Amino acid sequence: MDNHFKRDCLLVLKDKMAEGAIDRRTFLTGLVALGAYSAMGAPGLRAAEGELVVANWGGDAVPAFKSAFADGFGDSAGKAVKIDGSGPTKGAMRAQYESGAIRWDVCDADPGSTKALGQKGMIEQVDYAVVDKAKIEGGFAFEFSPANYFFSYVIAYDAKKFAGDPPKSWADFWDVKKYPGKRTMFKWMSGSLEAALMADGVPADKLYPLDMDRAFKKLEELKPHIVSYWDSGAESQQLMRDGEASMGILWHTRANLVETDTGGDVSWTYAQGVMAASGWTVIKGNPAGKEAAMQFIAYCQDPARQVALLEALGSGPANPAAHALVSDKFKRLDCSSPENRALQVAMDSEWYAANSDKALERYLAMVAG
Template sequence: MSMEFEKETLEILSKKVDNGQLSRRRFTQIAAMLIGGAPLALKAKGAWAAANELVFVNWGGDAMTAYDEAYGKPFLAEAGVTVKQDGSGPTEGAIAAQVESGKPSWDIVDADPFSAQALGKKGLMEPIDYNIVDKGKFRPGFGWEYAASTYFFSYIIAYDSSKFGDKVPTGMADFFDVEKFPGKRSLYKWGAGMWEAALLADGVAPDKLYPLDLKRAHDKIAAFKDNVVSYWGGGAESQSVLLNGEASMALIWSTRAGLIEKDSGGSIKFIWDQGLISPGAMGVLKGNPGGKDNAMKFIASAQDPKKQLVMFEKLGQGPANPAADALVPADQKHLNPVDPENMSKQIALDMAWYETNYGPALDEYTKIIAA
């Protein structure tokens, strides 16, 4: 194979990368086969542009379009870096597998802060560079060593108002009361928020929740199992179980509240009372292929209040930057988990407790709901 042929082939491939037809990782693989060494491939005309790419991993569905519109496209315009959206879901196990492979293909993940912290302490996440990311653009207390808060969401009660007449649930005790509010229920299969809901329903005061009494919570959930029609794992599942009438009440993400209210013509309603509010965050994988600095610059770019407003409008995410609060239209404030009126009715999940206890707690919860 002649050097001229190799050069022409690499130039064609690099153009495909520029046009989004080929990933830079696949480019490097092919180049390595052509030349026998990836470093030489990077000398091809245009190949350096392929390095200006980040892969952002989120939870898929509507999130991919929203993240691209709010953060991806603006970052390309600002920094010349393409941000590819991957909706495969950044679970702790998947992140660990990426890094431990020695050749991660992910750069930035939409992760629970407690997961990012736990992974970071194992050497699997990059520390957030607060020389680039601005701690002053967080709500106080929501910037961690390995995670930067970018939004808030809540686990809230959604219910089919057509089944209850004038009765409106007022908290978790009503969720677990099938005599007062008849019908099946749906819970989150990954445990978070469900322990708190069970304990609140069992009479534990909000300020006495932590450390969670897992035995008491699991006993409550186990005794309630006959009333649970499904354990949802994603937002679309939580919506469908209510929209198709399988459940009369479900604990769902607040990011789905406005969507389900609209899709049901207003018959599916929701309350903030005893909602369980949690921060979402971005973290950067150790040794990410797109480069640590570019990843940190992307996170910093996502702190823009106007961009966070786009995420609120498209996905219902409560802004992490308090400067965005004033931008939320008055008629949309009822959908914002961090609006002061809504916040006052909720309880914050304890990230420190989750960082230490989530893995074993989830194992036990999974055994109970699968039994």
């Protein structure tokens, strides 16, 4: 996702400053935390007549979505599908709606952001007469965004140092005496707040609503041991691969890649992982129309197509029926399988919809301070 989260952070900061919710000093602090990133938008694709544009996060996700979903739907529906990898952040989706220049028909977006925009009338409600709730993991068929895949925030660690007694919890992650060495965390609050609270003894089933004061106190405790707050999956891999960090909070897909790259010198665990959903989203007034967008979403619910996405990107299927089709080679990457999900906590999108702006502002200040 590289710089897409940064762009969204900047939009939030600008809004907060315009509203008078933060002062100039806090705004500048946020800019420093984000590396003064200024690319606030990307031109992206515009749908032509008879086309449907799907927005995702770029990189390997573009050919993966094309192969798993777009090509087949285009053949069956007689509607060409193009993948725009410029990143459907909350700010970008809102900007398209408010300008009336909507160029995306279906977005691969965060359900928390989607709900916040949906409550403002900017996002279509999901037509569950077309999209099948039975083909979505229980609890993830949201009003504005059905889950399309899952990913997890997990503990990655130096297996050469800790092979005899690897970390098994976030409490271990915070224990720099038993597990010496620097740490790395995401330059975004998702996953980090939950990790901090579990490290402080909050049971996984009692996390939400998140106690931000308690979480930030615990995060400050670990801050002297953070070598870097990564802002791209590639950076997180590099920090672990080069030995700059002995442990890190990584996306499970990246943790698996660095394990492969190092021949097992870096490993990872789902223990107390934080599993998050991404969801399909349709901006109101999309060029191809709501009906075509919902038909595309329904097409993508096919379990075999979701397994194809897992094999290409490591993304856990949203359709429970897909797990039985996953080969032994990919079972570890299947973060949403019953076996792997049992080790984790599911991220609460409802909480993030209501609290993400406030949490982000505070997290950026902590990272930069």
